[in-house]
Amino acid sequence: MSLEKQLRDYKKIREISPRENEILETVRKSGEAFFASEQDKVLSYHEFLWLQLKVVRKRWWVLQLILLFVLGGVLLAAQEDKYIQRSMGVAATLFVILIIPEFWKNRSCRALEVEAVSFYSLRQIYAARMMLFGIADTFLLTLFCGSVSFSLGVAFKELLVQFLFPLCVTACICFGTLCSRHILQEAVAVGLCILWSGVWLLIILNEHIYTNITLPVWAFLWGLALVSLFAALYRVLAGCNKYWEVSLDGIEI
């Protein structure tokens, strides 16, 4: 008798009745083994980043997109330079103000302490948010500047001076407030950004100042603003674990 025939006959003689309890026990134990091994693993940074992306409220990017659309409309319809300049300045401030709620979320919800003590602490959380907003906003701004440059013929110099420069300075103010030693409220950041908008309007409406600044000077100022922005970003990451060093006991200003 061949081996195969023997096995077939053996199968027919022997009836295997599955024992449900044992099966369930096996399932349970394999589940436990799986979770035990999962528990020992650490969430990778790109998975953490992805989960941060899911947590960030997308409404702010939608509002930024709408704002850029509206600004595009203004550039298309407005005829007087004064209104174009003013609109771009205001839009630049609003664009940055729209990121403030997301960066201040953990402060306004008083969740700083719990987050600071986690494995992926405040530094990684802020870095993740900066990266996500940086990528999204750079994409939106590139798209916007490219579109208005090609379709509306707006000169790059105008965009640099009227839009990107005030935007950069507003971002400096926003992150400068975030990296402050004191826990400053959202309203302070918004207020300072609005104040800057007022100062900017003062500059552009005052021809004696505005017309005397040449393109190289604007480029230098923009470069300075960009460097200050990166410095502020660095300070946010370097100083985010020092909020409790202030003896105000976390009282918000």
Add this chain to the structure above:
Amino acid sequence: MELKFDNLTKEFGNFTAVDHLNLTMTKGVYGLLGVNGAGKTTLMRMLCTLLKPTEGRITCDGKDIFEMDGEYRKVLGYLPQDFGFYPEFTVKDYLLYISTLKGIPPAAARKRVKDMILKVGLSKAANKKMKKLSGGMKRRVGIAQAMLNNPKILVLDEPTAGLDPNERIRFRNLISELSEERLVLLSTHIVSDIEYIANEIWLMKDGKLMHKGRAEELIHSMEENVWECFVEKDLVSSFVKRYKISNMKSEMGGVTLRIISREKPFENAVQAEPTLEDVFLYYFGEKAGDGNGAV
């Protein structure tokens, strides 16, 4: 697992919040008792690496916790006194979010969240938004998030604030169960929370450790006795000025006072069995008429 405070000091300008503490902690429950401003929260924040010591160090198995960075926080669970949360998240979403921050992979996170929700008794409220929870339920979520990563070191600052008596008993049992395998530091004003479960109780005042030991040891360390007596209402104010009063109960015709004093304060006073609350008052209490004495 051994945590050591080595000459630990924290100063804010001219103010010394923690003053040259030297302590060692291993597995078990440590209760931290003290009045407001004693330095309990500052100590806990240093333990959780939120504050850097001005002097001294904290080591975990010989390694400085600040140098360990993420590796230390991986084994740490913390519930702060002022526990904040994202109001729009549901309980489940919030705990899953905290799991992300604690570096727990998604599959394990889902199981842990489910287990913790069950453990703290929030199964029915798992899909409720955080802002809709009562104070006690929020606190329970706070406890759950502290334990998500199965921490070896659990630091709880006023964890039972807002919990009803049933919940407090439940919490006590939970901590007892957990402490077999981990180190738990618990700060509270509610003496009964730690009286029965703490392996060691630390009494802290003005940044210094005044006394430490088991509850019975602290009770026996009292150099004064506890007396109960029934007095007329108009005599109460004079007693309050002369002695530390741990309890006052108004009854028909008078007031029953529980007094801490070396000698018998009143002719009908009866010596009573001291409790940990009496110890608290003994070390931290003041008589009315003192500068900061409560009326």
Add this chain to the structure above:
Amino acid sequence: MVRFELKKVFSRFKNKMAVVILCVLMIVVSLLTMNRVYYTDENGNHTSGMQAAKSLREEKNQWRGYVTDKVLKKVLKEREEIYQTKEVLSEENTKEQDKAYAKTQGISSIVEMINTAFSPWRDYDGFAIDRISPEEAARVYERRISNLKEWLDSGEEYFPEGQKEFLIRQYETLETPFYYEYYEGWSALLQNISTFLLMLALIIGFLVSGIFSDEFVTKADSIFFSTKAGRNRAIVSKIKAGFFIVTGFYVVFVMLYTFIVLFALGMEGAGCPIQWDMWRSVYHVTFFEGYLFIVAGGYVGTLFASALAMIVSAAVHSTAAAVIMPFMVLCAFPFLSRIITLPGMCSFFPDQLLDIYNSLKESVLVEIGGKVMDTAGVILPVYLFASGVLFPVLYLIYKRAEVK
């Protein structure tokens, strides 16, 4: 209670800093305003600021008085004598031209008036005066009216009959001759005050934005609303505090700014008609009256924006959302009107209250109930009324607030 509400506002570090920043801005804007006045000395060198104002005042006040046809002829002759020298006529010799200009600074405004009168309607020809005779120059006031009629008849811009009649009537009834003296202080003040008022409005909005939301932010809401006065008198105190902050800060800082500028540049010229600076203005007001109109408009705009900020603060319990409200109303919405093709609508937006200067200069007319008027004259009382209505609404919103 009002005192405590004010104390709550000014005990916060951020609000104290806002006041400091406001003071700094006021000084900066004052300096920028002062530098608007220029003077060229006899050597052709330019100066600006207080010294320039002093020198210019001396020059211009030599011609102080009513600018009659006799004066106009004299001005023309004087200018001709100065500009007819060989050196001045040489276009390459800018220094000589500057020196010649220096001699005519006393009559520069009159020369400009003549040039404007003899230029195309929305254009300016700086050499028109060279092509006219003294007799023509003497008819500058009639020229203003005839230019208007020509332009209205040209059809370049459409005006309904009622508005045409209104414009012509306003032009014909303007009192002439104009009174002339040094007015540069007032001119500089009016030109820059709108920007200062905008920043003042934004900062005042920032100061009041926390009055109604701070209770919720600091978790003092349960105590506040459970007290006896928590849902009536205490709310009135908050509204009063908000009103006092708006009014107090506005009045004090506008007065300070005005005083600094006029102290430096001179207060003369308050009684001169604004047509010296705004030739086409339909308003029969002097510089001082125009200033009052601008300041009144700014106050109503600030009050309205601040009331909105307080309402948002009370409704949403968020200071940040309240802070952004004045900014949206006074800065952001205006540029929406550039893309929403309803040009008439944008004249009624509240931001126009902080831009009364431009309304004085180039009026947008509207006809209501058969009566033609400038939109500035409409929006001022309307928004004042609206602000008045917002306060009871604010009271009701806060009274019904729930502590969840």
